[in-house]
Amino acid sequence: MAEPRESHRWKWLLCAPALTILVLAASGPLLIVLVYSFLTPGNMGGVIWEFSTEGWFRVFFRRDIFDPADVSLNTAHLTILWRSVWLSLQTTVICAVLGFPTAWFIATRPANTRTVWLFLITIPFWTNLLIRTFAIQELIRNSGTINTLLIWAGVIDAPIQMLFSEFAILLGMAYVFLPLMVLPLYAAMDKLDFRLVEAGYDLYASRLQVLRHVILPLVKPGFIAGSILVFIPSIGAYVTPRVLGGGRTLMLGNLIDLQFGQGRNWPLGAALAITLLVIVVAALLFYLRTLNREEGPRHG
Amino acid sequence: MKRMLATSLAALIAGGSMAAADEVVNFYNWGNVTPPELIERFEAETGIRVTVTDYDSNDTALARIRQGGHGFDLVVPSNNYVETWIEEGLVIPLDRDIVTNIDNIAPEWMDVDFDPGRQYSTPYFWGTTGLIVNTSVYDGDPHTSGIIFDPPEELSGRINVVPEMSDIITMAIRYHGGQQCETDTDILRQVRDTLMDAREHWLAMDYGNIDAYVANDISAGVYWNGGAMRARLQNDDLVYGYPQEGFSVWMDNVMVLSDAQNPEGAMKFVNFLLEPENAAAISNFSRYASGVVGYEAFLEEEMRTAPEIVTPPELVGAGAFSIPCPQEVNDIYSQIWTELMQ
Known part of the structure; x- marks a missing residue:
């Protein structure tokens, strides 16, 4: 005892x-x-x-x-707050839409090649975030690769303004955070019992029905985990909006930075930082609640 | 055996003295204005290794040094920040026994208001805050800040404004006929409204890098003369404008930090920078003028006649040396600035 x-x-x-x-x-x-x-x-x-x-x-x-x-x-602050949330939500959706087929592709490869595919997903992490972000700048600037190619091909006459816009921020964040969606989705699919998919087909379900009623419910935890992993760093993103947004399209992280630097208002910066924290915690609580609701009946 | 011991002992001593010579000076300077060959020359002359770390604004540098634990020995604040650095005890007076080249400072830069008699600081370089315009996009008069505050249609959405509070607000105050450190509420109100309206025409508020102007990613902006000259040397279409409504003249100054790891080495570096040949190396690289006597002899030819360096005679009168503003004025500026940056 x-x-x-x-x-x-x-x-x-x-x-x-x-x-x-x-x-x-x-x-x-x-x-x-x-x-x-x-x-x-x-x-x-x-x-x-x-x-x-x-x-x-x-x-x-x-x-x-x-x-x-x-x-x-303070409409300026509310605008930035809303922009941060909205861009982060969009980033999450884009990552989910691109991440699902990617993860599915990897999960359905033969077991011995899956590691190689997963390994390829992690390659971007080998290069510093700042350098990758500047590389995107090089792609989308007015005299950059994309505009030069489009002009050369005669699709457009004048370069499209992509750099220093919300689009640029969105592109940068979706690119940077995509692996954070793919990995948990893959983890969920890896555990998926493919016999259930076959059973669905045997019962004359269409492909869409199998996807909606069998696969998606089973990989939902992966979606939720991935969404959280993408949403939280997105809402606090600093480097991407700084480099691709051009300092005029601020997100919360940049607004906080501004108060500690040029704005010379540390208390406001501190208050904004805590506001950001509250948003993140709220998102996490929402996640835990959805997860509990998911798992509650199964265990009970 | 004995001899081997002796040799290894000798090697050890040599190694030891080499370790002592591996002295370091950590230089905290504005980005992209420290010529690498200058560092090499100092290392070759003194055996002191120099590391360079960049910053892009006076506020950044001040905030970082205030925190402590930075490991830097030297910093290069602008004239209107020098007094803050001294008052807060962040820098130490120059050691005249080491900085013997102090007399190389040009007379007009010696007894300056921000550091009378140069007790704490020496000139790094000086310049003007003006405009840069790509004439292939807009070929009107570049010498007006209207380009930024009431932009011609061709430039709308193609402008970059450096996020330097005092530079931009002072420029806007002059645009409305005011003076540096203006306190007139009517003018300040107009300044705020002008900035808020003008902002809609700006593409970015960034430390517009030279490449972006060269590649015409940005077609106009507020810029410093040296940066403008470096951009122009790569793209003929770029011109530098001196706002006729008034523009600022400034100087960045080398100072030794109170919590320097190697104050003696830092003083040696300050002294080294005051050699005319070395001052010229900074100017040739950064494209800003120096405050050191006799540096002209080592200057590249294109620097002597550059329109970015030689102010047109009819616009010389519009220039004024920048001054720090009292706290209550700064407070209002900060508020306008914060509104603008949002």
Whole structure:
């Protein structure tokens, strides 16, 4: 009887160092950000240790510079917030649409070649993100590969403006995050019992019906995991909008960066960072709830 | 056996002294303005290795150094930031025993307002903040900031504006007839409205790289004269404009950081940069003018006559040296800027 309790105590004791680091490293910096969001911006950056809710106020509202009593909704921030969410959702959908056939293709290869295909999926990770993003810039700039080819082929007369637009950001993010969708989808398909697919055909289901009623429900957890893996880094993306968006089409990550640099308003930056965190946590909770609903009846 | 011991001992000592000579100076400078051959020359002369790390704005540099733990020895702030660096104790006074070339500083750059008597800083280079226009897209007068603030149709959607707050807001204030550090609310209101409207015509707000102008990805923008000259040397269509409404003259200055790892080596590097030949190497590479006496002798011919370096006489009067603004003015600028950047 004493045995399990003893080992239980040991377990905690052995975990203690890791837990301490986890708690300190995870909550410490977060706490600093939280505290800073309630301070007063300092001269040319930094903070003054005076309590203020102005940072939080400015996340959602703006005061007219010349008439502080004139308060209105901060449409600029809301636009950026909405753009971040919308672009991230679009990125997720594009990755899902492209990722599904890719993962399916890999999952249906003979077992011994699957590793090779998976290996190929990871190749982009060998090159630094920044360099890959600049390479995309090279592809879509006015004098870049795509425009030059199209003009040469006589399809267009003048270059299409692709760089420094939301399209460019979307393209960059979909490219960068696609593997994060393919891998969990593949993991889900790998476990798929193909006999069920055959059974579906045997029962005279059409291909579309098999896809809708057999395959998709079974790989749904993969879709959900992939969506989360794509959506969360997308909404906090910094490099892609910075390089491909041209500094005018901001996303949340760039807006936060702006407050700590040129904007010289650290409390606002801190408040925005926590806002981003809340969105991410909300997305995760949504994920867990959907997952529980999925698995609830099966276990119960 | 004994001899072997002796040789290996000698090798050890040699190795030891070589390790001592492996001294490093970490140079934190603006991007793409440090000539590699200059670094090689310093390394060859002194045996001190130099690493170069880039930044693209005064705010970035200031924020990073304030945090500490950066490992840099030298930084190159613009004149209107120099006082902030000194006041915050981020830099140390120059060691005159090492920086003996201080007298090479041109008289007009010696007793400057931002660092009287050059106690803390030496000139790296100086330049003007103006405009760059691709004449194959728009061949009108490039010498007006209207190009940015009320762009001709040809340039709409093809403009890049560098995200430097004081440069852009000051340019807009002058466009509306104001002065540097303007506090007149009516003018500032117009400035805000002009910027917000003009923004719709801008393609990007980035540190527009030279390539983008050369390739005509961007056809006009706010740019610094040296960058404009480097772009023009690769594409004849590009011209540099001096806004007749007024433009800023600035200087970037080398300073030694208080938390430098190797302050002595850093001072040696400062001294090295004040040699006319080395100052000229910086100018020939970056295409900005120097504040060092006698550097002209080592200057490339095309630098002497370049329209980006030699201000047209009728526009010289429009130039004014940039000054730091008081905090309350900066506050308003920051607010306008934040609105603009969103």
